[in-house]
Amino acid sequence: MKIAVSGKGGVGKTTFSALLIRTMNDNGKNVLAIDADPDANLAAALGIPDTEKIVPIAEMKDLVYERTGAKAGTIGGFFQLNPKVDDLPDSLSATFENIKLMRLGEVKKGGSGCLCPESTLLRALVTHIVLVRNEVVVMDMEAGIEHLGRATAQAVDRLIVVVEPGRRSIDTARNIRKLASEIRLENISVVGNKIRNEKDEVFLKEHLSGFEFLGFLPFDNTLIEADLSGMSPYDADSPAKERMMEMIARL
Numbered sequence: 001m002k003i004a005v006s007g008k009g010g011v012g013k014t015t016f017s018a019l020l021i022r023t024m025n026d027n028g029k030n031v032l033a034i035d036a037d038p039d040a041n042l043a044a045a046l047g048i049p050d051t052e053k054i055v056p057i058a059e060m061k062d063l064v065y066e067r068t069g070a071k072a073g074t075i076g077g078f079f080q081l082n083p084k085v086d087d088l089p090d091s092l093s094a095t096f097e098n099i100k101l102m103r104l105g106e107v108k109k110g111g112s113g114c115l116c117p118e119s120t121l122l123r124a125l126v127t128h129i130v131l132v133r134n135e136v137v138v139m140d141m142e143a144g145i146e147h148l149g150r151a152t153a154q155a156v157d158r159l160i161v162v163v164e165p166g167r168r169s170i171d172t173a174r175n176i177r178k179l180a181s182e183i184r185l186e187n188i189s190v191v192g193n194k195i196r197n198e199k200d201e202v203f204l205k206e207h208l209s210g211f212e213f214l215g216f217l218p219f220d221n222t223l224i225e226a227d228l229s230g231m232s233p234y235d236a237d238s239p240a241k242e243r244m245m246e247m248i249a250r251l
Contacts, residue, residue: 001251002130002155004148006141007162008172009039012193015223015233016162017140018045019244022234025098027248030135032089033099034126037142038106047232048096056105057092057125058118068117079117085125089133100135104147123149130155143172145179153185158251160214162191165200170207177211189214191247215247 003020007013014037021033035042043051057063064072070079093100104122129137130152141147148156161176163169177188190211192204196219205213217240226236234241 001157002137002139003251004139004141004145004156004159005162006143006145006159006176008143008164008169011162011164011169012217013037013162014040014042014045014140015227016160016191016193016217017042017138018233019217019240020248021046021099021138022232023241023244023248024136024138025096029098031099032093032129032133032135032137033101034129034137034139035101035103036126036139036147039142040140042140043094043101043103044230045227045232046096046099046101047235048094048099048101051094054094054101054103056103057088058105058122064118064121067121070117072116072118079120081120083121083124085121085128086132088125089129122147127152143176145176145183145185148183148185150183153180153183156185157187159185159188160191161188161211162193163204163208164192164194165196165203170204173208173211188212192216194219214250215243217243 005013005017021031024031033042033046041051043054058072061072067083067085068079089100089102093102126147127149139147145159159180161173163173173190180188188211190208191214192201195201195216201216220238220240222236222238223233223240226233
């Protein structure tokens with residue numbers, strides 16, 4: 001199963017992704033975790049040690065040059081548009097139990113976009129991961145879905161948008177659905193996070209009436225304390241873990 005997770009910054013999508021990945025790991029699944037959000041730290045949320053040593057692929061200048069024939073940071077010129085990437089998930093991943101993790105990193109964009117070697121390498125890598133790899137793949141995306149092209153989007157089994165009770169979070173979810181529809185990514189579900197009471201659930205359902213809800217995670221100080229202490233949310237004693245099991249069963 002290939003799953004992409006998106007949502008407005010701060011809604012808790014990395015916490016959700018970590019809970020999803022660790023639960024699947026405990027269920028005996030091999031999981032390839034992709035941190036595609038430059039502002040997130042999925043590795044720390046998973047409980048992987050020495051996260052500061054994990055170098056994002058976009059910053060591996062020697063690798064970018066080796067695989068594309070052009071230096072990272074350059075725009076234009078000639079470079080390999082279909083670089084070899086099939087060995088990278090096994091050779092460059094940080095590991096934790098049955099989990100492999102890769103950080104994609106940020107591509108510095110100039111003007112309206114970036115036709116640059118590191119962007120080409122990342123897109124080829126995501127395409128390979130989604131279309132060819134045979135383990136569970138969970139991608140923690142930024143607020144958009146720009147790492148996904150039309151071919152890869154149609155192979156994603158589910159796009160999960162994490163929302164919290166709030167107008168900006170709802171607006172972001174609607175925008176993500178619009179972007180997804182443009183690349184024909186149709187399988188979209190919503191997860192409500194930081195839910196304080198039934199009123200919060202009703203609020204989200206009313207304002208996102210056209211979405212399928214996968215489930216809800218409670219507002220939980222235990223998860224906040226885990227984050228502050230550098231602990232994985234999965235290692236905290238929280239009812240969110242039981243809710244996650246229910247959502248995986250629905251998936």
